[in-house]
Amino acid sequence: MSTQTNLLRPGGTRRSTIDDVPTIPTRAIKGIVLLLCCALVIIPFIGVISTSIASQAHVTNSGGFVLWPDGINLASYKSIFNGGVVQRALVVSIVITTGGTLISLAGSTMLAYALSRSGTFGQKPMLLIVLFSVLFSPGLIPNYLVVKEFGLLDSLLALILPTAINGFNVIVLRAFFMGIPESVTDSARIDGAGDFRIFWSIVLPLSRAVLAVVGLFYAVGYWNAFFNAMLYINDTAKWPLQLVLRTYVINNTELSGGDLGGASADQLPPQESIQMAILVVSLVPILIVYPFLQRHFAKGMLTGAVKG
Incomplete structure (x- = not known):
């Protein structure tokens, strides 16, 4: 009843x-x-x-x-991989994405681990700085002036260093590290392991799920970024693929034979086919990587969501 x-x-x-x-x-x-x-x-x-x-x-x-x-x-794909601007931009994007993701993961994991351990020197002020960066971001002009003062204009580092550490990703990693029982790290410390050994041999192997998710976030961010390249990179030889995509596909700028490895104009496929081929090439790497990380994605996204 x-x-x-x-x-x-x-x-x-x-x-x-x-x-x-x-x-x-x-x-x-x-x-x-x-x-x-x-x-x-x-x-x-x-x-x-x-x-x-x-x-x-x-x-x-x-x-x-x-x-x-x-x-x-496949004439459109042969034309864009003929040594022209698209092939060069693809190599630049791969370098930026690979290097940037490794740098970002290394910096974010070490910072998050330090913030997750009680008694770390300057833990609370640094945590407040990380939270502040999530809530507030600097303006366009201050960002440009900082990059200019460090001499990073027309450098690929300008596309990596300003966005190397993301506050949200640091908080996600910190929440996961705080969930690792202290008894595990304490037992390793009793056996003589130092902080770096505990971090490398115990914490990181237990964190593969969240590292896969955060790594995917960083990789997608670096791969899809074009605005910083538009601001800081004047040399077209250093353009990433997404800036080429914006210039020649979204803005509908016509690709000449010189842009495609010196092919003659009468040998070029239709501009629409070339533009769609560039778009497919920009999508394929993420489509290839995601299935390998999918099994970690759900577990990593639930980090900190369930207590007890």
């Missing part, structure tokens, strides 16, 4: 519970909505890939966007 009372609202109507099975019309509506949402995401992606591999005649007849190609033509 008490169970039935708990399932009733004050007006006498029954409250829904987790065990309630949705009706067939409700399930059908949900399925249709989900299919529409998937179509809104998948169809443009298919169109981008199809346009990049379609023949020149098919692209021209379709008005620059092909939903399903009549064959596979």
